[in-house]
Amino acid sequence: MATLILKATEKCNSNCYYCDVVRKEKTGQSMSLEMLERVFIRINEFLMGRPEENLTVIWHGGEPLLLGPDYYRTAVKFQEMHCAESKSRIGHSLQTNLTCFEEEYIDVLQALGIDHLGTSFDPEPHMRGPGRPCNSDEYNRRFMKGLHILERRGFPWGLIYVVTRKSLERPLDVFYFLSNLSTGKGFSMNPVLIYDEERKDVAISPEEYVEFLAAIFPEWWEHRGRHGAVQPFQMLADNIIDGKVTLFCGDSGECARGFINITPDGNASQCGRSEDWGLLQYGNIKEKSFEEIFQDEQRTCLEERTRYLKEHDCKGCRFWPLCHGGCPLDGYWNTKDFMNKTDWCEARRGFIARHFEPVTGVRFDPEAFEKRISHVR
Amino acid sequence: MIRQAIVFPFREDLLCRLRGLAVVPRVQSLENIGDVLNPIYHAGANTRCVLVESEVPLTSAGLHQGLAGIPVALAVPRLGPLSDFFRLLPVLRQLSIRVFLPIGVEGNLTTLRILSSLGIGTTIVLDGKEPDWDGLADLMTYAFFGQVPHASIDPFNYLGDNFDPGSRNEFEAVYFDDPRAYLHLDPEGRVALTRDALKRGDFLAGDLESIRNGIEGLEAFRSRMSAWSDHFLALDACSTCPGWRVCSGRFARHRQPDDNCRGFCAELLDNLEQYRATRRQPVTSWQP
Numbered sequence: 065m066a067t068l069i070l071k072a073t074e075k076c077n078s079n080c081y082y083c084d085v086v087r088k089e090k091t092g093q094s095m096s097l098e099m100l101e102r103v104f105i106r107i108n109e110f111l112m113g114r115p116e117e118n119l120t121v122i123w124h125g126g127e128p129l130l131l132g133p134d135y136y137r138t139a140v141k142f143q144e145m146h147c148a149e150s151k152s153r154i155g156h157s158l159q160t161n162l163t164c165f166e167e168e169y170i171d172v173l174q175a176l177g178i179d180h181l182g183t184s185f186d187p188e189p190h191m192r193g194p195g196r197p198c199n200s201d202e203y204n205r206r207f208m209k210g211l212h213i214l215e216r217r218g219f220p221w222g223l224i225y226v227v228t229r230k231s232l233e234r235p236l237d238v239f240y241f242l243s244n245l246s247t248g249k250g251f252s253m254n255p256v257l258i259y260d261e262e263r264k265d266v267a268i269s270p271e272e273y274v275e276f277l278a279a280i281f282p283e284w285w286e287h288r289g290r291h292g293a294v295q296p297f298q299m300l301a302d303n304i305i306d307g308k309v310t311l312f313c314g315d316s317g318e319c320a321r322g323f324i325n326i327t328p329d330g331n332a333s334q335c336g337r338s339e340d341w342g343l344l345q346y347g348n349i350k351e352k353s354f355e356e357i358f359q360d361e362q363r364t365c366l367e368e369r370t371r372y373l374k375e376h377d378c379k380g381c382r383f384w385p386l387c388h389g390g391c392p393l394d395g396y397w398n399t400k401d402f403m404n405k406t407d408w409c410e411a412r413r414g415f416i417a418r419h420f421e422p423v424t425g426v427r428f429d430p431e432a433f434e435k436r437i438s439h440v441r
Numbered sequence: 442m443i444r445q446a447i448v449f450p451f452r453e454d455l456l457c458r459l460r461g462l463a464v465v466p467r468v469q470s471l472e473n474i475g476d477v478l479n480p481i482y483h484a485g486a487n488t489r490c491v492l493v494e495s496e497v498p499l500t501s502a503g504l505h506q507g508l509a510g511i512p513v514a515l516a517v518p519r520l521g522p523l524s525d526f527f528r529l530l531p532v533l534r535q536l537s538i539r540v541f542l543p544i545g546v547e548g549n550l551t552t553l554r555i556l557s558s559l560g561i562g563t564t565i566v567l568d569g570k571e572p573d574w575d576g577l578a579d580l581m582t583y584a585f586f587g588q589v590p591h592a593s594i595d596p597f598n599y600l601g602d603n604f605d606p607g608s609r610n611e612f613e614a615v616y617f618d619d620p621r622a623y624l625h626l627d628p629e630g631r632v633a634l635t636r637d638a639l640k641r642g643d644f645l646a647g648d649l650e651s652i653r654n655g656i657e658g659l660e661a662f663r664s665r666m667s668a669w670s671d672h673f674l675a676l677d678a679c680s681t682c683p684g685w686r687v688c689s690g691r692f693a694r695h696r697q698p699d700d701n702c703r704g705f706c707a708e709l710l711d712n713l714e715q716y717r718a719t720r721r722q723p724v725t726s727w728q729p
Contacts (some may be wrong), residue, residue, distance in 0.1 A: 187673070187676055189676075204673075204674055205674060208670040208673065208674060211670070212663070212667040212670065215664070215667075216666075236681075237681040238681075240680075240681045240682065240683055240685070241673070241676075241680050241681045243682070244673075244680060244686060245673055245687040247607060247608055247609055247686055248606060248608075248686075249605040249607070252611070271593075275581075289714075290606060290710070290714065292607075315676065334605070437683070
């Protein structure tokens with residue numbers, strides 16, 4: 065399964081406190097229709113060359129719905145025009161803040177094959193919204209308006225919550241708020257990633273993230289049927305208890321050949337963060353096919369990393385199959401070298417060993433999990 | 442098309458507007474009930490039930506055998522003398538009646554339990570007074586798990602029958618207050634979405650004719666249906682309540698939400714899940 069992160073616009077109508085996109089100098093660009101057409105031509109070329117492959121397009125930003133419904137109608141037209149034979153192997157998802165979502169988007173997003181919207185919310189005032197300080201009142205009202213349209217039309221959606229220093233004051237209240245808002249649909253609680261000094265006031269350490277999760281986990285575990293698939297808990301339960309294999313990009317050890325991030329001007333890179341940091345740049349889709357981009361030599365360093373960490377930093381770690389050293393970009397940040405495990409390693413290990421296993425009474429069996437991974441792959 | 446039942450203060454001059462609709466006439470007493478039902482029948486409306494809002498105790502409400510077969514929702518402030526009640530009981534048991542009692546009145550939690558155990562359906566009325574939360578929790582447990590056969594106690598049993606673990610669960614319909622199921626008329630025939638809106642004089646339409654194509658597309662209806670999100674915008678205590686999805690703020694409507702109602706709603710949610718998990722399924726007997 066290949067994943068294309070399509071940043072069709074870097075414009076955003078919000079100025080979320082912890083977001084890096086709005087801090088980039090080159091904000092404000094949107095992908096031209098000519099470039100969008102090129103994307104679909106490249107998708108088709110790639111899929112026709114790999115008859116067994118599927119590809120998921122993640123529409124990202126910026127705020128992708130600022131492009132307007134006509135933009136997506138054109139995307140549908142391009143897909144029909146250029147991917148007639150391969151479109152059954154193309155999936156789409158979209159990550160939006162919902163604040164400019166209108167009823168008329170439903171039909172066109174469905175026509176494109178999007179049957180689920182990813183969104184995000186923060187109950188803490190002044191974290192999300194336009195302006196500085198963020199006008200969260202206005203943002204939240206518009207978010208709810210979008211949510212009501214989705215609910216009325218029965219359109220599925222999911223929620224991401226970013227855990228910041230402000231979250232640490234009352235973890236269970238935050239958890240109930242999110243569970244109540246999503247009523248069993250589940251949500252993700254991801255740690256805030258801050259890489260500058262200016263916003264250190266909301267940053268959290270891996271240990272603080274563990275404590276935040278630990279305050280919530282017993283409630284989720286006892287009532288997991290009620291709260292739904294809350295991440296990272298559900299993923300751990302799937303992998304450790306339920307005999308499944310569910311690993312996100314940063315944990316799979318296999319992100320090297322599976323992802324392309326494309327910016328509005330057609331530049332390809334490994335992922336959103338690698339683009340932000342000017343790393344793992346693979347050229348422009350005007351000159352290069354997706355196949356060439358997926359075969360880019362730079363990607364071998366990511367494969368090397370997995371092999372290296374298993375024999376060095378992560379040697380003997382029983383949680384290796386669940387983590388594979390974590391996200392390479394996280395590992396890169398402190399030393400400017402990919403051959404490091406993620407800074408969040410202790411958070412993962414600490415949470416599983418000190419909280420997940422004692423609460424559930426189930427100990428992770430790395431050998432059995434490795435076998436399942438081999439079977440899946 | 443209007444799909445809701447119309448709750449209206451009984452007046453003959455309103456009947457001509459109700460042809461073909463399901464209706465709930467509101468009256469103050471059960472006297473001369475035939476004078477209410479016959480004109481409705483002849484006007485071509487279909488009586489869902491009669492809503493009696495009485496100010497006298499149940500034992501003085503004028504219940505009699507002639508009401509048999511007529512669905513009656515009887516709101517009374519209290520039971521009345523127990524001796525009178527037991528004299529009335531044989532009649533009461535023949536009626537299709539549901540008794541609404543406010544929980545802020547001392548002794549009513551016990552009355553609700555007695556009525557239920559005698560096979561008479563009841564509904565607790567949240568009257569804005571501070572409830573006896575422990576007593577209410579006991580009543581809830583009895584409603585769900587009482588081993589002795591007993592009639593339903595709403596909204597608990599309504600929730601038990603309709604509980605969807607993956608949704609917000611509302612129970613306003615048991616109070617004729619869910620605009621998906623009921624609309625309210627004032628004496629002039631103006632239409633309100635809810636009982637509170639009726640009291641405030643906040644009307645959706647000047648008459649039923651102007652909403653004959655239905656109300657689901659109207660902004661006021663949509664706004665009412667999405668009112669739950671106000672709790673999340675206000676970041677109030679309901680938004681972080683463990684029992685939110687079985688209350689949606691209803692128990693806190695006339696009071697500030699606090700640990701009492703949060704604790705009660707959390708227990709309600711636990712009980713509902715347990716009730717749904719352990720409820721006996723209908724058994725189909727083998728037959729040759």
